[in-house]
Amino acid sequence: MKLFAPAFFILFFGANMPLRAQHLEQMTKHLYQPSDLKKDINWVQTTLEREHPNLYLYISKKKLDYKFDSLRKTIVKPLTPIALYVKLLHVISSIGDGHLKIELDHAKLTPQDIAILKKPLLQHPIYQFDYFVTGNRLFIAKNISADPAILKGTEILSINHVSAARLIDSLNRYITADGYNTTFKKYLMNHSGLFAERYRFLFPEQKGLDILLESSGNRWEIKLEAQQKKAFDSIGVAMLPSAEYRRLTVDSNIAYIKLRHFNIGPEYGGYQDIFADIQKRKLKTLVIDLRGNPGGNLVWPARFYSHLIDSPKYFYRLPEEIKKQKQLYNNQKIRVWVDKMSKSAFELITLHPFTFKGKIYVLIDGGTFSAGSLLAANLKALKNVTFVGEETGGSKNVWTALTLKSLSLPTSKLLLRYGTLPAFFGDITRIDGRGLMPDVEITYQIEDKLAARDLELDWVLKDMDKNISGR
Structure with a gap:
């Protein structure tokens, strides 16, 4: 399943194994000539220039062309697709579009490939810990190494004499996110194992890792x-x-x-039963938890929203609104899209017979992305709403998605995934490349992680007690 693809590849490509399967061998062992690999790079660049409507929203054409040119110059010897994947990641991540990805096409895995995955494999040493990143510090969240004496919560100061802060900064450049957002990258490092995965791709050697640790004032290697x-x-x-x-x-x-996700099929009944129970019990306060919501089908956040609004609303900015924003409308691709769209193409969200009118708390974090961040951005316009947590991983104003394409690169067979339609919402007069900011910011430390504390929910309960006491 797509949500679990990162974990799938973490262990898979951390292996050094005798390959007899088709797709695995092509990705990890087969070498392609520089001329063929450069054709793939050219293909990625021209495809994005032709089809991506927001390609230069956060990076200039001059800078992006320079990055592609620099990448081509590094291809001087035969490489595997997995090596090209790492190089392309660095360029793709600079564009500032969290929906734009270079991926390994796990749909191409054969039964023989799957069989290999079930065998014991020699894994890269980096996978012997689960990691927790906070700011520029790195901690051990779980120890699965052969040494049980290494306790959870121990800080990693350096790996192979490279400081943790420098590693975090470097690995961040190989994770795509919206605009200049950093919370989405941190979320993926802490919840999807991307710290280990990206480290493995940048430092693929199976040789041992020298790790400097610190705990309770003591340091050891x-x-x-x-x-x-x-x-x-x-x-x-x-x-x-x-x-x-x-x-x-x-x-x-x-x-x-x-709301964990909106990857829901058409058979789903919606949220009527939930709000019917809220109405029956006359509940006065609603906590909407969007933490870790990666998005999905846009029908469902719209239907959820219909239970909260007091008048019909649009989820997106209409064409006539976008035309007034020169930064957007001067873009040739966006102008073509806007000019052919009409107001009737946008669904007006009408009120549900029962709409909640009490106090609302919305919990958000770096994992609130795509349709999750779109719902959060629209909830911001409601009255009596308090956002608790951290900046959403998805942009609060604009992203490129809606219709997603997945195309296979001609030579390497890597997968290029990108959106072809822009979605504008929030404040389109300021395309600042950041997520929705919370009213109450919550920051987790390693002690909170290990104790499985829910700091956002704790704050909400304390705030409610304070309000009750005040009354």
Whole structure:
């Protein structure tokens, strides 16, 4: 499943194994000539220039051309597709579009490939810890190495004599995000294992890692060697339910709705039953948890929104609004798109028969992305709403998605995924490349992570107690 693809490839490409399977061997062993690889780079560049409407929103054409030219100059010897993948990532991430990705096409895995994944594999040493990134500091969140004496919460000061701060900064440049946002990258490092994955791609050698650790004022160095481990088995991994609804306590009047994602099929009934129960119980406060919501089908955030508005609304800025914004309308591709669109092409979200009118808290973080961030941006316009958490990973004003294309590069067979339609919402007079900022900012430390604290929800409960006491 797409949501679990990063974990799938973390263990898969951390392996040094005898390959007899088709796609794995092509990706990790087969060498292609520089001339053919440069054709792939040219193909990526011309495809984006032709089809991506917001290509130069956060980077100038001159700078992006320079990056592609510089990349071509580095291709001086035969490389594998996985090596080209790493090089392309660095350029793609500079564009500032979180929906734009170079990926390994796991749909091409054969039964033989899957069989290899179930065997014990020699894995890169970096995979012996789970990591927690906060600011420019790196901690061990879980120890799965052969040394049980290394405790969770131990800080990693350096790996192979490169400081943790420098590593975090370097690896961030190989993760795509909207605009200048950094919380989405941090979220992926902490929740999808991308710290280990990106490290493995940049430093693929299987030799041991010299790691400097610190805990309780003591420093010491360890050496991690590659280990034989069973690979990740994606079969049977189920996606969590899209929505969870409950009262925070049995006797409370606080409704809690966790919206995990909007990857929902047409058979889903919607949110009517949830809001019907809120209406029946006359609950006065609603907590909407959008943390970690990566988006999905845009139908469902719109339907959820219909239970909260007091008048019909549009999710997006209409063509006539965009025409007034010169920064956008002067863009030839956007002008063509706007001029052929009419107001009737945009769905007007009408009120549901029951709409919630009480106090609303919205929990957000760097994992609030795509349709998740779109819902958050629209909720910002409602009255009596407080946002708690950190800056959303998705832009609060604009992103490029809606219709997504997936195309295979001619030589390497890597996958280029990109949106072809711009979506404008929020304040389109300021395309600042940041996510939605919380009213109350929450920052997690390693102690909070290890104790499994929910600081956002704790703050909401304290705020409600304070308001009750005040009354």
